[in-house]
Amino acid sequence: MRAEFTRLIADRRAELEARLTAAEERLASIRLARSGATDDDEHDPEGSTLSTEWSRAEGQRTDVIRELADLDAASDRVGAGTYGVCAACGNPIPLERLRLLPAAALCVPCASRV
Numbered sequence: 001m002r003a004e005f006t007r008l009i010a011d012r013r014a015e016l017e018a019r020l021t022a023a024e025e026r027l028a029s030i031r032l033a034r035s036g037a038t039d040d041d042e043h044d045p046e047g048s049t050l051s052t053e054w055s056r057a058e059g060q061r062t063d064v065i066r067e068l069a070d071l072d073a074a075s076d077r078v079g080a081g082t083y084g085v086c087a088a089c090g091n092p093i094p095l096e097r098l099r100l101l102p103a104a105a106l107c108v109p110c111a112s113r114v
Contacts, residue, residue, distance in 0.1 A: 006078055008102040013071050016064050023061040030054050070103035077105070086110050 034050050077083040084093050086107040093107045106114065 002078060002083075005083060005098060005102060006075075008099065009071050009074055009078070012102050013068065016068050016071070020061065020064045020068070023057050023064060026057040027054070027061065030057060067103060070105070073105065074103045 030050055030053050034054070074083060077085075084095075084098055085091075086093055087105040088110040089107060091107050093104055097104050097108060104111070
């Protein structure tokens with residue numbers, strides 16, 4: 001079972017690293033567009049503004065970085081032999097939850113209270 005979750009964590013990490021690369025590329029593109037813009041993009045009637053796009057891309061980047069940190073913590077729990085044990089109550093985390101959310105540190109009841 002340990003091998004299964006090590007693989008799930010690694011697979012999720014690979015997905016997130018690809019998303020992080022995409023978000024950082026998007027931010028670089030927006031940064032380039034903003035550097036050449038002299039217009040007030042807040043009043044552009046052609047769709048979302050550069051500021052909106054920046055906020056969206058930065059939010060995605062931040063979410064991915066947070067989840068990568070959670071996966072690092074999950075890897076540490078695998079190594080310590082505490083993976084699958086709720087950090088709040090000490091009860092087992094259901095396997096289905098771990099398969100869906102490999103970084104889960106809380107069982108369903110504890111997570112719903114947070």
